[in-house]
Amino acid sequence: MKKQTRRTFMASAAVLTAGVASGMSLTTMETAKGKKQLAHHVFFWLKNRDSKEDLNKLLEGLRTLRKIESVRSLHIGVPASTELRPVVDASYSASELIFFDDVEGQNVYQVHPIHEKFVKEYSHLWEKVVVYDAIGVE
């Protein structure tokens, strides 16, 4: 570890320690850092909506996306058991939510061999996909 790197590391560790000690959660710190990140939210509707097997296959495929270098975090989900208000769409089968540092990170992901392999091997499972790319405004 070079001197400058070590100093930076120690400073980071100190900030972390101070943050934890003051009761500030890691999530809060992470959010402060990641406010301007790009949230790439994808919703999948399976052809066989009632097939637990197809759902599990899709989830297996989604997990492979974590290895793409520009992926900062990946949340894989299914509809939550929240109240079904008229504005809530719980008709999808699974969702993938990825944070990238910026638009370029998402571009790298789109053409990455791991992503292309995912589309090639798993796209026969779904009949519809909707993507929302939201760039943080603060």
Added chain:
Amino acid sequence: MKKQTRRTFMASAAVLTAGVASGMSLTTMETAKGKKQLAHHVFFWLKNRDSKEDLNKLLEGLRTLRKIESVRSLHIGVPASTELRPVVDASYSASELIFFDDVEGQNVYQVHPIHEKFVKEYSHLWEKVVVYDAIGVE
């Protein structure tokens, strides 16, 4: 700081330090902890889609939601300048993405005075809202 608390804290700090030292990012650690969180993603379509003023008002309102205790992190966004592939929906005006620990955290949020005030004061701005609640599966 009680002895047990301090010990737990020191252990946490050690884990953090080890994580940072090994090159593991905070985001990666956070994701490991938050994999089962509930992602509450809301998309708003303004009545006056071209009004920068209305957009700024809505963003101002969204920022107030951060103070709700069960909100673990809040990402406020607008459509990113990613490629407009057929599956991408970039027609919305603004998005709110909140992580809760669980369904109960989202329930607390729905009836919280800050959220109710937000709906009361800002809902005249939008013509459509779509909500996706996704609970993490791993």
